[in-house]
Amino acid sequence: MASSYELCCRECGKRYENQPLSICDECFSPLEVRVDLDAAKKTVTRESIAQGPTNMWRYQALLPVPNDYVPQTPAGWTPLVKAPRLAERIGAKNLYIKNDAVCMPTLSFKDRVVAVALANAQRFGFDTVGCSSTGNLANSVAAQAARLGLKTYILVPADLEAAKILNTQVYGANLIRIDGNYDHVNRLSSQIADRFNWGFVNVNLRPYYAEGSKTVGFEIAEQLGWRLPDNVVVPMAGGSLITKIRKAFKELIALGLVEPKDVRFFGAQATGCSPIARAVKTGADHIEPQRPSTIARSLAIGNPADGVYAARAIRESGGWAEDVSDVEVVSGIQELAETEGIFTETAGGVTTAVTARLYAHGRIKPEELTVSCITGNGLKTTDVLNGAYETEQAIRPRLTDFENYINEIKELNELVSGGADVR
DSSP, rough: OSSSSSEEEETTEEEEOSSOOBTTTTTTTTTEEOOHHHHHHTOOHHHHHHHHHHHHHGGGGGGSSSSSOOOOOOOOOOOEEEOOOHHHHHTTTSEEEGGGOOOOOTBBBBHHHHHHHHHHHHHTOOOOOEEOOSSSSHHHHHHHHHHHOOEEEEEEEEEEEEEHHHHHHHHOOOEEEEEEEEEHHHHHHHHHHHHSSOOOTTTTTHHHHHTTTTTHHHHHHHHSSSSSEEEEEEEOOSSSSHHHHHHHHHHHHHHHOOOOOOOOOEEEEEEBOHHHHHHHHHHHSOOOOOOOOOSSSGGGSSSSSTTHHHHHHHHHHHHEEEEEEEEHHHHHHHHHHHHHOOBBBBHHHHHHHHHHHHHHHTTOOSSSSSSEEEEEEEEEEGGGGGTTTTOOOOOOSOOHOOOOOOHHHHHHHHHHHHTOOOO
């Protein structure tokens, strides 16, 4: 089958025909997809994209799927919303939120990458698919595999949030909990993919899977009126998302769909698992693995597969990376919800808290157009908010009781605003 894309080694440049393969047999470096942009120029225009569906598949010509592929899952095309109240609170003036907390079908950006990975799983004839996951990927693989009629085996760390486990099991997936962290789980997944004829989306299908992340970048540019932002703040786990958004911007420039512009990329991690941020801060050209210890489990990858490339992308763009404590993560979740009505999971708390710090430290100027990427929904990690809010005592169904209750709240607020000790 003739294709407008192929596999290519990220280091030595060796080219491969499309197949379930992720590592170069010459230099053992990772493979990535290279789309034929010269061919795409003949058909891909702003107008042709606008005529496509209102989901990620409007960019199908720039994704590694067969030309005749008929998408089954309408993932993507999530809101890009201006965030004036959050901006005011953290000292920004031109801040946007790319909100993948509402992505179809399982409320995280992983729905994009899985959609592309499973399209290729079908192409290569796999009837069983799987993944190693910190939660969101497990949800997405289980849901989309169910829709496509594929069998699934999903491996997760044993301490994964209960909501994410439930959100995987409900789709009928075979869920295997592993007594170890994500890096242990990922190593076992690689061994399983080698032993069985299964398509593991983030192992032997990884080059195709990663390309789905480009659609976040495509959408940001289109939703800004076909222009690029000044800055993008991106949470980092394996490190792929930040590199693929950058790749998306470069492809749009090459196709003439946006004006050339240098965009700065900023990476966000939790302090308890921040190997990429540490590499950026220290100027290291390698990633020193860490043992994860953070409530931000969806970012808890101590030995990130794309860490070197993420750090390189950040430095080359003139950006920076920051990490924040678990306390700041929870505050970030609350701040985004209270100001913009967006309830995000812990990864989004990381991104929000890091965004605030970048403004506070002067790394991003207030007037610059900045996009902060929220990648998952807060309903998946409600456990981190346990004890944060009290359950008020019920009042009787009487107007006088309601008025007394309101007066008590007003008095309490006046004491708080006046700086009094209300304990």
